Amino acid sequence: MASTDHVTTDSAPTGRRSLDDRAGRLAVEDGRLLVSGDWVLAHHGALKDQVAAHRQAAGEPSADQAVDLSGLTGLDTAGARLLVALVGAEPMADVRQWAADLPRARQALLETVARVLREPLEPEPSPRATLTDGLVDVGERVGALWQQQRLLLGFIGLTLTTLFVNLLRPWRWRLTALVSHVHQTGLNAVPIVALLTFLVGAVVAFLGATVLRDFGATIFTVNLVAFAFLREFGVLLAAILLAGRTASAFTAQIGAMKANEEIDAIRALGLDPMEMLVLPRLLAMMIVLPILTFIGMLSGILGGALVCIFMLDISATQFLTILQRDIPLNHFLVGMVKAPVFAFLIAVIGCLEGFKVTGSAQSVGEHTTSSVVQSIFMVILLDAVAALFFMEMGW
């Protein structure tokens, strides 16, 4: 293209000063429109004002209007768009006839832009939101919430059926996948669970000591720590940590597979994604969460014990004696019995959100967030209900 007339697009500030003298201009002389200078993006604002002023004075562009483009020194698509607005799309499409001396490339550019602008380009404006739209939105959200819960219940049912069918067929158990998930979700989570519960244990002991000191009952800090961690905090903290750490991982793993059509590939090969993907994750979670809960309880009580020993002058022997004498076993059982239920819920929500992913990476992100929020919400809600129940039962 050695013959190409190079289209000036230089918008670099260093070149702007010299460009300013060549800025595009519009003038009317003996009824002829004189277009001159650089009609480029850099001067878009000023040129647009000139075109708008002319259009206001002269009205709609007509085909009879004589236009002289011979003074044009630079042109790009932005300038061409303005020239088409000035002259009109139809006359500009025939630019070759009335501006034959214009370089070939500029004629081509003007023609191309004029062709595009023949059709109106304004998209349909979106209708204004009204009160009804707000109500519709609320209705749709409630409906979606209901659908969501139905879907979750359906998925729980499907998981349970697959689980029972598989329990009877030990040769189809996927032990490798199970062990791998136990490693990822369990073993790798031990340090963070232990550290967090330890810290919370220490904090609870401090809080208890501060309040109980006023009553001269500092010694009851031991009961407080043990009671809190055995019944509630051990399982709750472990479950919330796994909801953040593992539910999101499940959603992201399955979601990425869904986006990559791997789930479809599993189905097309005649395999069952529930059996291959959901069961190992679910079982791993149900094995791991009780163990982590136990670790959390020990670690939390240890945190409380250290505060008692070093800050409150309660000796280790005394601490253990009180623990053994005053805390019945049923508190431990109340805590532990919740762990598999929470584990089941977290795993099911994590997997279900993964299956809901549609195509894009953005969708993976949205569903990962949603799975964490939902599983933490469900864990805390269920824990509150369970606390009421156990309290009423006197367990």
Add this chain to the structure above:
Amino acid sequence: MALNMADTDAVIRVRGLCNRFGSHVVHEDLDLDIQRGEILGVVGGSGTGKSVLLRSIVGLKRPDAGSVEMFGEDLTALSARRRSELERRFGVLFQRGALFSSLDLQENVALPLMEHAGLTRRDAEDLARMKLALTGLPPNAALMMPSELSGGMIKRAALARALALDPEVLFLDEPTAGLDPIGAAEFDQLIMTLRDALGLSVFLVTHDLDTLYTACDRVAVLSQRRVLVADRLAVVEASDDAWIRDYFHGPRGRAAAWAAESHTPTTSGENT
């Protein structure tokens, strides 16, 4: 155009380029010129570093050795500000479009116009709609989100964004990959029309033999870590390198050559 390229009108000049990933050498002492106003097709087997070459030229990857000059300036040696100015003079169409997924199409195209050209949102979106129409998208596509689009529409919208600032050089990374033959042929035609109308120089990485035969003025073959040949198609075809022979004289190559000869009169500007 003379067979022996004079350096005078090269918009991009790559000299002695080396790229390594660990011990794996992708490019070694690679030279390549892109002339003003030409469509240069870059071909090569999988893993010969076509995309890496593109990324080194546009400055997304710092080469391990050698220089890349664009408009006579070394992109890697410039200050951030000067570099940003230079970057506005070229547009890149990434392999999978790389449209911003949180913006609709007209916002995608309007973004560089607002950021760099200082246009108001109204003006920028008006221009954006024109650019979208220029690439052959219907008016109602302007308000669609990238996730609602088909592969061909994504390519067109991404091209519109690459053209937003009226670049002088356009980099296209496999623009017709994943399009149906009709869509691919339309896209080839679109690139040629835009090249003629906007005076673009185009760096086109492709696997598509039809694109090479219909759209490209020159073809550069990447093989054995460097550019084996960079010349008009007829010259490249006649090369006696084994890979080039297999590539152009295999069944697909022959079919594309036959299609180009029998259906389209020579379209590239040079040969007329």
